[in-house]
Amino acid sequence: MPGEDTIAAISTPAGEGGIGIVRVSGDKAFSLVDQIFIPHRGKKKGYPLSHHLYHGHIINEQGEIIDEVLVSFMRSPHTYTCEDTVEVNCHSGIFTLRLILSLILKKGARLAEPGEFTRRAFLNGRIDLSQAENVLRIIQARSEEGVKLAALNVTGYLSEEIASLRNSIMDNLAQIEAVLDFPEDLECDSTETQLKPNLEIMINQVKDLLEGAERGRAYQEGIKTAIIGKPNVGKSSLLNALLKQQRAIVHEVPGTTRDLLEGYLNLGGYPIQIIDTAGIRQTVDPVEQEGISRSKNAAEKAQLLLIVLDGSTPWEAEDEAITRLIREGQAVIMVLNKSDLPLRTTVKEVEERFPGIPVVSTAIVKNEGIRQLEEEMIKLLDRKLGHGGENAALLSLRQEEAIKGALRHLEKAADQIDTQPLELVSLELHGAWQKLGEITGDTVSDELLDRIFSQFCLGK
Numbered sequence: 001m002p003g004e005d006t007i008a009a010i011s012t013p014a015g016e017g018g019i020g021i022v023r024v025s026g027d028k029a030f031s032l033v034d035q036i037f038i039p040h041r042g043k044k045k046g047y048p049l050s051h052h053l054y055h056g057h058i059i060n061e062q063g064e065i066i067d068e069v070l071v072s073f074m075r076s077p078h079t080y081t082c083e084d085t086v087e088v089n090c091h092s093g094i095f096t097l098r099l100i101l102s103l104i105l106k107k108g109a110r111l112a113e114p115g116e117f118t119r120r121a122f123l124n125g126r127i128d129l130s131q132a133e134n135v136l137r138i139i140q141a142r143s144e145e146g147v148k149l150a151a152l153n154v155t156g157y158l159s160e161e162i163a164s165l166r167n168s169i170m171d172n173l174a175q176i177e178a179v180l181d182f183p184e185d186l187e188c189d190s191t192e193t194q195l196k197p198n199l200e201i202m203i204n205q206v207k208d209l210l211e212g213a214e215r216g217r218a219y220q221e222g223i224k225t226a227i228i229g230k231p232n233v234g235k236s237s238l239l240n241a242l243l244k245q246q247r248a249i250v251h252e253v254p255g256t257t258r259d260l261l262e263g264y265l266n267l268g269g270y271p272i273q274i275i276d277t278a279g280i281r282q283t284v285d286p287v288e289q290e291g292i293s294r295s296k297n298a299a300e301k302a303q304l305l306l307i308v309l310d311g312s313t314p315w316e317a318e319d320e321a322i323t324r325l326i327r328e329g330q331a332v333i334m335v336l337n338k339s340d341l342p343l344r345t346t347v348k349e350v351e352e353r354f355p356g357i358p359v360v361s362t363a364i365v366k367n368e369g370i371r372q373l374e375e376e377m378i379k380l381l382d383r384k385l386g387h388g389g390e391n392a393a394l395l396s397l398r399q400e401e402a403i404k405g406a407l408r409h410l411e412k413a414a415d416q417i418d419t420q421p422l423e424l425v426s427l428e429l430h431g432a433w434q435k436l437g438e439i440t441g442d443t444v445s446d447e448l449l450d451r452i453f454s455q456f457c458l459g460k
């Protein structure tokens with residue numbers, strides 16, 4: 001069981017590196033490492049001092065030197081896990097690391113489960129669940145902005161927001177309970193009139209959180225951008241031009257791209273995950289059909305759609321069908337390509353068909369129009385995501401689901417307030433309070449904890 005025994009694990013990535021760390025946490029951490037570590041300057045009075053770095057050697061059971069190391073002994077509670085913790089900084093090389101770990105295990109430590117150090121930090125009350133999950137996000141984050149956001153969450157930004165929301169819910173619940181318990185002393189109607197604006201404020205706060213989550217996700221995973229269009233319009237050429245490398249196969253035969261192909265780029269500070277797709281058309285070829293269904297799927301999931309059109313051909317039913325894939329709220333840019341050839345479809349024509357959607361004319365073979373397209377993309381993202389990720393929050397899917405659940409309860413409460421008895425409204429408020437508690441781990445089951453912490457890598 002977590003928290004009862006002393007655990008150990010290699011905390012740095014496997015492979016060759018300058019240094020590697022073996023981490024040990026628990027009551028016996030000091031005494032276990034003490035048996036295999038010989039400090040260079042001997043064990044003076046007071047040894048080991050907490051939060052000091054000791055230079056020395058790790059020795060095996062035969063007393064042979066295994067490695068020259070730096071060891072830090074850190075006394076509870078001022079450690080990552082809140083338990084006594086020792087970190088052995090050794091020469092990284094998977095063999096050395098494993099050898100040191102196995103010595104520590106032989107002395108009586110147990111190999112840590114994935115995420116167990118962080119789990120202990122949570123169980124010992126040093127961080128709440130949302131902060132624990134954000135440790136995971138930091139490990140996984142893609143862009144620098146994503147790392148910053150995750151770090152912000154670890155320091156408790158999300159927890160504060162949730163706590164303040166739960167407090168407001170509690171206040172309102174208390175108000176309702178008071179009216180229900182002492183109906184003769186308090187006015188039911190006035191409580192309802194107070195509740196209404198309060199509910200509206202809380203609903204807006206929750207919606208803000210969800211909006212922030214979308215921004216956060218964009219920063220962390222990259223803004224999903226799909227390039228879609230008919231076969232042969234120049235989609236793969238566009239992917240290559242944006243990535244500035246010959247990533248995808250470009251060929252005059254329509255139907256060249258069969259599967260999704262993705263790359264990452266940084267555009268004006270926005271991390272972008274760009275996806276080239278198979279050209280969409282009617283076909284009987286089963287492989288191509290599968291590719292096309294993936295294209296449609298990618299289009300649906302994308303936050304930004306680049307629809308590529310071939311300006312050298314007239315507007316066709318196939319183009320029309322592709323534009324019907326645009327989802328509400330999706331950012332879209334029309335890329336009218338092959339402007340080096342005689343034009344059969346013009347920018348004006350496309351603009352008239354799709355008022356409000358920007359159209360950029362390109363000749364990708366000549367690298368013309370790419371800069372304008374990039375600027376247009378940045379402009380759209382600025383509008384959609386705001387500069388510098390204001391209000392962005394990094395939420396896990398689980399956290400987002402919990403917030404959505406809370407929103408549903410609050411909206412239902414708002415719906416019921418005029419027509420239903422206060423008991424029902426109170427029930428919904430309770431539901432919202434409960435859901436929000438799942439985020440910070442105040443109301444959470446063991447099973448859920450297992451699921452969350454199992455996503456961590458070993459040693460974290």
Ligand SMILES: Nc1nc2c(ncn2[C@@H]2O[C@H](COP(=O)(O)OP(=O)(O)OP(=O)(O)O)[C@@H](O)[C@H]2O)c(=O)[nH]1
Nearest residue numbers: 231232233234235236237251255256257279363364
């Ligand atoms: N003239 C001209 N040809 C282009 C331009 N952009 C791409 N092409 C050519 O159009 C053909 C198709 O290009 P791709 O990038 O493979 O097109 P695609 O949309 O990925 O095609 P599929 O993968 O088959 O759906 C190639 O022969 C390209 O060289 C352009 O701006 N002008």
Ligand SMILES: [Mg+2]
Nearest residue numbers: 235236256257
């Ligand atoms: Mg292609």
